[in-house]
Amino acid sequence: MKRRARVVLGLAPALATLALVFGSALFGSLLQSLGHAPHVGIEEFPTLRHYRDVFTDPATPVALARTLLTALPATLIGSILGVAVGLAWPARRGLAGALAQLPLLVPYVVAVALATLWLAPSGVVSRTLAASGLLESPQAFPRILDGAAPWGVIATLVWKQIPFTALLVASLRSGADRLLDDVAVVFGASRFQRFRYVTWPSIWPAVVAGAVITLAYNLGALEVPLLLDGGTRDTLAVRAWRAYADADVARRPEAMAFAWSMTALALLAAAALLALGRRVFPGDGR
Amino acid sequence: MNAGIRSLAAALAALPFAALVIASLAFRWTWPDLLPSTWWWEARGEARLPIGWDYVASPAARAWVGLATTATIAGAVTVVGLAIAWPAARVLAHERFRGKAVVETLLLAPLLVPELAIALGLATVAVQVGVAGSWWGVLLAHVVPVLPYLVRTLAAVEVGFDRDLADAARVHGASAWDVLRYLRLPLLAPGVAASALFAFLVSAHVVVVTVLVGQGRVETTATQLFARLGGGGALDPITAAFALLMTLPGLVALVILQRVLRSQTDVAAVSRLARDPGAGADRTRTLTP
Numbered sequence: 001m002k003r004r005a006r007v008v009l010g011l012a013p014a015l016a017t018l019a020l021v022f023g024s025a026l027f028g029s030l031l032q033s034l035g036h037a038p039h040v041g042i043e044e045f046p047t048l049r050h051y052r053d054v055f056t057d058p059a060t061p062v063a064l065a066r067t068l069l070t071a072l073p074a075t076l077i078g079s080i081l082g083v084a085v086g087l088a089w090p091a092r093r094g095l096a097g098a099l100a101q102l103p104l105l106v107p108y109v110v111a112v113a114l115a116t117l118w119l120a121p122s123g124v125v126s127r128t129l130a131a132s133g134l135l136e137s138p139q140a141f142p143r144i145l146d147g148a149a150p151w152g153v154i155a156t157l158v159w160k161q162i163p164f165t166a167l168l169v170a171s172l173r174s175g176a177d178r179l180l181d182d183v184a185v186v187f188g189a190s191r192f193q194r195f196r197y198v199t200w201p202s203i204w205p206a207v208v209a210g211a212v213i214t215l216a217y218n219l220g221a222l223e224v225p226l227l228l229d230g231g232t233r234d235t236l237a238v239r240a241w242r243a244y245a246d247a248d249v250a251r252r253p254e255a256m257a258f259a260w261s262m263t264a265l266a267l268l269a270a271a272a273l274l275a276l277g278r279r280v281f282p283g284d285g286r
Numbered sequence: 287m288n289a290g291i292r293s294l295a296a297a298l299a300a301l302p303f304a305a306l307v308i309a310s311l312a313f314r315w316t317w318p319d320l321l322p323s324t325w326w327w328e329a330r331g332e333a334r335l336p337i338g339w340d341y342v343a344s345p346a347a348r349a350w351v352g353l354a355t356t357a358t359i360a361g362a363v364t365v366v367g368l369a370i371a372w373p374a375a376r377v378l379a380h381e382r383f384r385g386k387a388v389v390e391t392l393l394l395a396p397l398l399v400p401e402l403a404i405a406l407g408l409a410t411v412a413v414q415v416g417v418a419g420s421w422w423g424v425l426l427a428h429v430v431p432v433l434p435y436l437v438r439t440l441a442a443v444e445v446g447f448d449r450d451l452a453d454a455a456r457v458h459g460a461s462a463w464d465v466l467r468y469l470r471l472p473l474l475a476p477g478v479a480a481s482a483l484f485a486f487l488v489s490a491h492v493v494v495v496t497v498l499v500g501q502g503r504v505e506t507t508a509t510q511l512f513a514r515l516g517g518g519g520a521l522d523p524i525t526a527a528f529a530l531l532m533t534l535p536g537l538v539a540l541v542i543l544q545r546v547l548r549s550q551t552d553v554a555a556v557s558r559l560a561r562d563p564g565a566g567a568d569r570t571r572t573l574t575p
Contacts, residue, residue, distance in 0.1 A: 003381065010377035011389060013370045014433065022396055022430045025407030032410060039413055088291035098544055099296040102303070105536030107491035109511045113529035114302040117309055117521045122317040124305050130318035138317050163299065213397060220400020222494055227516040237402050244406055244498075259403040266400050 033256035040249040050257035059239070067235040067265075070150045070225060071218035074157040079211045081158065082165025086206075087199065089170035104163040108156075112227045115156040119144045145228050156224050157214075165210035169203050176202035201281075208277035212270045219266040236262040303533065309526035313337065326523065342527045348505060349531060356506040356535070359421060360489035363428040367436045367485050368478070370429070375440030380449065397434045401494050404430055409498035419501035427499040428489045436485050443477030483539050490535045507532050 031037075036045035054060055089097065103111065118124045121138040129135040145152035184194045222237045229235075234242065240258035243251045309315065312322035313329035326338030336344045343349070378390060396404065408427045409418065417423030451473075452465050460468070493508045500509065511532050514525040521529075 004383075007377050007381050007383050010373040010381075014374035014393060014437065015389070017370050017429060018392065018396075018433060021408070021411075021426055022404065024411050025404055025430070026399070027407075028410045028414070029403065029407035037410075039410070084291055085295040088288040088295070096292045096296040098540055099300040100292070101540060102299045102536070105487065105540055106533050107493065107508055109493055109508060109515060110529050110532050112515055113511070113521055113525060114306060116515070117305050117526070118302055120520060122520055127318045127320055131320055135318075159298070159302075162295065166295070216398045216400070220402055222400075222402045223512065227512075237400065240402060240406070256406060259400070259406050263399055263403040267398060270398055 029256045029259060032253050033260050035253055037252050040252050042250065042253060050253045051261070053254060054257045054261055059234075060236075063234050063236050063239050064265075066150065066225075066233050067219060067237070067262075070153050070157070070235060071215060071221070071269075074154045074161070074218050075211055075215040077154065078158040078161040078214055079165055079207060082162045082210060083169055083203070083207055085162055086166035086169025086203070087173065089166055089173075100166070101163050103160045104167070108160060108221070108223045109227070111156045111160050112224055114159075115145065115152055115228060119152050119155065146232065148233075150225070150229065150233075152228050153225050156228065157218055157221065161210075161214045164214065165207070168206040168210045172203050172206040173199075204277070204281050208274065211277075212273050215273055216266045216270040219269055220262055236265070303530075306526050306529055306533075309521055310523050310530055311338065312523050312526075338523050339527055341524055342531070347524070348510065349507070349528065352505050352507040352510045353531065355421075355504065356490050356508070359425055359428065359504075359506065360486045360535075362425050363432055363489040364482050364485045366425070367429055367432045368440075368482055371433055371436035372440055372478070375437050376444050378437070379441045379444035379447075393437045394434045396430050401431065401492075405495040405498045408495060409501075412499045418499060419503040421504060424496055424500045424504045427495050428492055431492055431495065432485045432488050435488055436481055439481035439484060440478065443474055443481065446477065447474060480543060483542060487535055487539050 031045065033050055034045055035042065035047040035050065037043070085100065089100075116123070120126070121141040121143070123141075126135060126138055126141040129141070135141060144155070180198050181194065184198050189197070220237050221235075222241055225235045226238045226241060229238070236258060240255050240262060243258055244255035246255075308321065311326050312324075313326045314324040315322035326340075330337060330340055335341070336346070341347050374393065378386070378393075405427075408430070412418035412423040412427065415423075417426065447470065451469055455465050455469055490506070491508055493512050496504060496506055496509050497512060500506075502509075507528065511525070511528045514528055
């Protein structure tokens with residue numbers, strides 16, 4: 001009984017805060033998306049009108065495509081590079097280890113500033129190309145930041161997320177048995193075999209966990225696409241933001257419907273990736 | 287090959303900031319110059335209005351207001367977060383009970399729901415409760431994104447605490463206060479400090495929630511930078527300076543973390559010593575700084 005009281009008392013403050021603040025926020029926005037927004041003079045609860053508007057708007061498939069076209073490559077590239085860096089992560093934290101963590105320690109808005117500085121038509125990359133005689137004018141520089149493909153957004157997300165995945169991988173790797181590696185070498189395992197049968201089973205839970213969290217983030221990311229993409233090809237998150245920021249407060253429920261559709265997408269994608277990870281590598285890991 | 291990847295990762299992570307420093311010091315930096323043709327200090331005499339870092343340091347830029355607000359809110363969020371998350375982390379680390387997986391998932395849920403969705407909901411709730419546009423509202427709102435990080439990191443810290451040590455101390459007549467004062471606090475301090483630092487950073491970095499709940503009236507460095515970005519095109523020196531200011535908390539955290547982690551390994555070594563037969567409570571006492 002005493003143990004039970006300890007459990008309940010220990011968990012109560014965190015769960016109560018979460019329910020009060022996080023829970024009420026989600027519940028409040030859900031009600032609004034269903035037409036209950038008395039603070040802006042809208043009371044038509046319950047209606048699915050706003051979801052219908054979102055799903056029948058011809059711009060929505062475009063925004064969905066843009067969202068997927070940004071989030072999926074960013075997560076894939078970030079995970080692959082994160083694993084590569086994580087496996088090379090220094091056991092002793094020297095200067096290289098400290099510097100490599102930097103992207104993790106600054107917010108996405110700083111990453112946006114850096115991306116603008118480096119990848120804009122008149123940015124540092126463009127100047128370097130010009131200095132080596134490869135570029136005639138800034139206009140000839142490819143539109144990385146606001147072009148047809150979201151390369152600038154992807155690069156910014158990847159830059160921020162490499163150390164995240166790398167640190168997850170490195171921490172699992174440091175707990176793994178190094179002897180297994182030596183044994184594999186003694187028995188003549190190739191480089192690929194060592195990775196597939198020794199390294200991978202010890203790190204894949206970290207890879208899946210990292211990919212799930214970054215995919216959920218990338219699907220709902222606002223700052224990077226909003227600030228870099230120039231407003232021509234909005235993602236779902238950017239559309240929700242614009243609907244909310246609109247001077248017409250009657251668009252608030254629409255913003256909430258967008259946000260909830262996007263949240264459902266992020267949670268479904270995360271769950272699917274988690275299930276896929278368990279199914280593809282069921283015997284691996286611990 | 288590993289050394290190559292390491293250097294490449296470090297360069298890719300750090301090099302972009304060098305250009306940011308240069309951009310913040312530039313007055314005229316036109317394409318295709320690799321370095322500014324006029325630096326800020328060369329032009330400050332001719333300019334009628336404050337430029338570059340002169341402007342950032344002037345009251346008009348409100349950079350000091352932003353930094354002070356950021357530090358105050360992030361500090362308060364960290365204290366509140368620790369008070370809420372530590373007991374939960376302790377339970378999750380040491381107890382088994384029915385529904386544990388559900389509780390763990392719930393406490394991590396804010397990580398998986400997009401920040402914008404949380405922010406839109408919080409903004410509405412804040413209006414209804416009457417804390418929109420106030421520090422209180424932002425403080426409460428920041429607890430949501432901070433909580434999952436705190437619970438996760440503190441649970442990891444608590445798992446590392448060997449409860450046999452506490453039992454041994456009690457057998458030798460230590461009171462609950464002694465155990466806390468001479469065992470738990472010294473052994474857990476580095477880890478707790480590291481997660482507190484992380485919580486501080488998460489709060490300092492929150493943009494969308496702060497903008498929407500603060501209604502633009504609560505200015506942190508992050509929201510100031512957010513407001514200056516997005517004009518498109520090149521990055522002006524003052525925005526570059528604000529981006530550097532926003533890098534400051536992370537840099538300080540990095541330096542502290544490197545030191546804390548080093549001392550943490552020392553603590554681990556001493557705690558192994560303390561578990562050796564013959565190394566009793568007096569040896570543990572030397573742990574206190």
